[in-house]
Amino acid sequence: MLLQLPLTYIWQPANVSSRTLVVVLHGRGDSAEGFRWFQDELAIDSLNLLLLDAPNQYYTGYSWYDSSNRLPGILESRRILDEVFTRLEQQGYTPDRTFLLGFSQGCLMTLEFGARYRRALAGYVGISGYSHNPDKLLHELNPEVNQGNWLVTHGTQDEMLAIERTRKQMQTLNAGGFRIDYREYEKSHTVDLKRELPDIREWITARLRA
Numbered sequence: 001m002l003l004q005l006p007l008t009y010i011w012q013p014a015n016v017s018s019r020t021l022v023v024v025l026h027g028r029g030d031s032a033e034g035f036r037w038f039q040d041e042l043a044i045d046s047l048n049l050l051l052l053d054a055p056n057q058y059y060t061g062y063s064w065y066d067s068s069n070r071l072p073g074i075l076e077s078r079r080i081l082d083e084v085f086t087r088l089e090q091q092g093y094t095p096d097r098t099f100l101l102g103f104s105q106g107c108l109m110t111l112e113f114g115a116r117y118r119r120a121l122a123g124y125v126g127i128s129g130y131s132h133n134p135d136k137l138l139h140e141l142n143p144e145v146n147q148g149n150w151l152v153t154h155g156t157q158d159e160m161l162a163i164e165r166t167r168k169q170m171q172t173l174n175a176g177g178f179r180i181d182y183r184e185y186e187k188s189h190t191v192d193l194k195r196e197l198p199d200i201r202e203w204i205t206a207r208l209r210a
Contacts, residue, residue, distance in 0.1 A: 115137055137178070
């Protein structure tokens with residue numbers, strides 16, 4: 001399907017006719033190509049997947065922001081994602097049937113964009129990432145998105161993003177009233193196909209049933 005979007009992307013249609021969508025945000029240095037496998041492994045026939053390339057070139061891949069000076073890139077990527085979701089809705093993919101899922105930098109963007117977006121999505125999944133500024137996020141959180149449809153996962157053996165920071169941030173966000181289901185897995189900076197992915201599948205399926 002040809003979508004008019006401000007980012008390059010890969011479109012993976014559902015196995016059955018459906019307007020339910022998962023928008024996938026990759027990590028630093030990766031691309032949409034790096035998540036082609038995800039639809040088959042997730043194995044939910046009714047889900048279309050939209051795999052986005054981040055806006056900034058980073059070696060052979062892309063990034064959502066500069067890790068040494070995060071805020072300018074985060075703000076620009078938030079603006080671009082706002083445009084993406086506006087165009088998706090115009091083309092029949094409504095927020096209430098759209099999930100946002102991000103890995104690493106994509107996890108941060110899921111939090112930073114999703115928590116502030118003017119419309120509530122069907123669900124939000126952040127994998128192996130962190131928040132840019134939890135206190136500011138709580139202050140700017142759109143109450144309409146805070147319906148318990150947030151899942152954040154992290155690895156106890158993550159060699160790139162220490163679990164201690166993410167764990168503390170999720171505690172801060174939950175203590176501040178942001179309802180996030182935070183789960184830890186014995187894994188490195190990756191997606192665990194044996195335990196984590198089945199949990200994500202079950203979590204998304206429960207929201208589809210609802």
